[in-house]
Amino acid sequence: MRLILFFFSVLAFSLTALAQKHDYYWYFGNGAGIEFHSGKPKTLQNSNLFTEEGSASVSDSEGRLLFYTNGVKVWNRQHNLMPNGTGLWGHVSSTQSALIVKKPGSTTLFYIFTIDEKGRQNGLCYSIVDMMKQRQPKETRMKNEALLTPDLLPHLGKGDITIKNKQLLTPVSEKLTAVRHSNGTAIWVIAHKWNSDAFYAYPVTPDGIGKPVISSVGAMHRNESGRNNGEAIGYLKPSHDGKLLASAMCYKPNSPVEIFSFDNATGKVSDLRNIPTSGYAYGLEFSPDNSKLYVSFLKGKSGITQYDLTADDLFDSGTIVATNDANNIFGALQIGPDKKIYVARIGSYLDAINNPDKAGNKCEYQRSAVHLGKRNCVYGMPNMPVLSMERKSELSISASKQTGSEKMKSPALKINLGNDTVLCNYSMRMDAGNPKASYLWSTGQTTRLIAVTKSGQYWVKIEKNGLMAADTINITFKRGGPEIKLKREITAFCKSKVALDCGVKAEKYLWSTSETTREITVSKGGSYSVTVTDNECNSIARTKVIFDGKPSVFSYLPEFEPENPMFNNYFAYTINDVDKFELKIFSGGGKLLFKTDNPNEKWYGKNKSGKIVPKGKYKWEINYKPTCSEKAKKEMGTLGVKRL
Template sequence: MKRLLFLLLACLPSLTALAQAEQSIWYFGNQAGLSFSTGQPVPLLDGKMNTYEGSAVATNAQGQLLFYTNGVSVWNRQHKLMPNGRHLMGDASSTQSAVIVPDPGSGNVFYIFTTDLQGRSNGLRYSVVDMTRDNGFGDVPRANMLLITPVAEKLAAVRHANGRDVWVVAHRWNSNAFVSYLVTAEGVAGMPVMSNVGSMHAGPGRNAIGCIKFSPDGSKLAAALWRESNKFELFDFDRTTGVISNPQQFGPYEEAYGVEFSPDGSKLYGTSNGAGGGDATITQFDLRTGKAERVGKSANRKVGTLQLGPDGKIYVAREDNPYLGVIQNPNAPGAACNYVDDGFNLGAKRSKLGLPNFIR
């Protein structure tokens, strides 16, 4: 029995690595990229995408690249545009311009969900990628199917409680309503679950800027509200029903932009830049004690998206910079989380404000 227990424990790291393989390749910014295939990140220099903010990447279960997008164009694993992979109706300057969801009923079909810039009329749409087309390099047989308009630049996805289906969540513009669309083997639900909760997302179009992000266990949803709203919000999420509830607010934080949770879900991190930039700050919110503390100050004028990596560290986009910031120990309280501004060298490529958007 002891030998069996030892073998099971020895297998845990490899099982964890396998579960994280689908998020092991990142493309973002000015042709920048990362690979976590060996456990530690290494820069990728072969990306062809330029995007100021949002991007998304699809891999197979083994972590091999399939395609990537900025919400407008779709590149295959040869870094070539798919034959019909142009003119998606997201925007490369939408905070979360895209997220990719595999069809729960097929290993070859994927949905690309997109959001438009600053609450404009293209709204929330989805396109279909079929990997059996173009000799296995993929194509887009259906594009830009409208779900709802207008929406903010916020987009996130999380597994349903059944472990198979996926919720895709966005936020209506000029409204306080989150919309949760369920993706099943039958396709994308035509009608969302709507949750009228939290702040209005309204006003000048720039107020649509800012991320939403699920906690690692999917039970919480955080949002950054930019400019006039200047705050972060936290909600409960029901992975069975898609309902969002129990709002909490943290603020003011001028030009709040990115949000991310620690791997254990005990800490929430947010980026903010001050009015017009120049005060690029990372704040930690301890969800157990209620304490808020500034844990990082970037030399950059602006910082953007926060993204938890397969290595358990949180990476921070720095506008037009060859380095990402890195929160080395995100489960640790306060300064012990160890934010390093020049944390990871992108190998002569540059980040902008975005990092890839993945399913939780």
């Protein structure tokens, strides 16, 4: 018997995009900034912000700057520190250190949510900025209003923090984002608890911050790598319709990128889908039409990878659109008001993905798309809330039961979930087809693709352009197929061969190499597959093997100002994967000024007696031994010291 839907009445359908200009100003990195009033990014040189990672900025409805923050300090639109604008409990090395959300129903009150780094005790907090504070005298305001001075915002003040560091949750991962509620007014602020698998979604309403909706789903966020809680690092990003969440755990070994469904009516997170990786995923961003997910990797050869979210196999859909190398160390990804995705790259340029809705290399990845002038980007970009809202159709449905395989549906829509089936697999993915339609499954999910793991009857209803269709399918899982435990991608660092193990005891094994044992050893990179047979059921798994020499990379900023109290006041450099290290700084005449064997120790432009050196050019020299090499290396260069 099948349940066939044959009469549909569309009561309402609308797609509402709430036009906003809150994201017209971006401040990030070592004093870097851009703005979008002309429709394309224009470089700014007026920022006083310094951060290695997270920041946030906000503009009014006309795109005029209000204030910005790195999660520790807050600057007003005139780039001066706000009163009480220091000592916030974010961190300059927290992935999403800060997030600014306007209080619903108010035009002058803003929340600054902050996240501490690596699961430390400050956790998730909020502070409140009142933009009616620090106003000009009435006569001055009236004069400015008469002159229509656009950059002075005469009806507002310069802002002051009236409530600071009210703790909501501790400890937490370095993940913080926001999505508009389905009611179009409230906003969900979402974080993830440390040492837990729980998302916390806080409703922000005109009445304030409500109790969180807690969803326990996905991986545990905890220290497993021994990298000082490095698993806390990595972005949490929502899709632009607020229906999906993507999460990256950068230093969790072989951690997948996780994709969840998000219900912006209830705040629940559910329906995990994994994209296997070899680790180091950091930045995330959805394409404007939500059909693609872009992921940046701090290490490895994946660089910037695009995944097709409509594909049956997300891993196989991955296309590398930019590769990592010594000159390209990628960080955050952030979509702009122009619908392009901008890529943080250490140095004085941003890269851009010009057509992110397009598949593969048709997305038009552009190196060095935006020059930041004398300022520099590091790893982070501004953390922006998703304030668009999609209102789905409301349907009135009549139904009847019919026998056999009869189906009634709109002639303009075609949908076929297939015949009733018995499976040996442990899950089945179903596709409702018809891209850009509205979907409703019997499970309550509203995406085109779903995966099911339990026997039963499943139905889906779809609507597109006022037309509707439906189908049902009965699925029975035999549960006899072996569950192969083979990683989808294996990166072998400093090795000449690697063992591939099915991880399951079974009757038969057949590898793509023609070997018939449970475990094989390979010495070449590439794709390998295995078919495992047990209890008359077959299971197939594939893996990609990458032999990576894990080269050590040294990168640095070419100049700095030791006396600058705000940012860029030391020789900033990074180096990875070394066993031995030594850095020396010399004067132009060859005199040794600084020496260290600690890669984390910085040179603040001082000589051995502790005095700041004169401005000019200085020489640096590093000696190091890469982890994967017996041969030591030496590099030299020059850097500039500027004086105020």
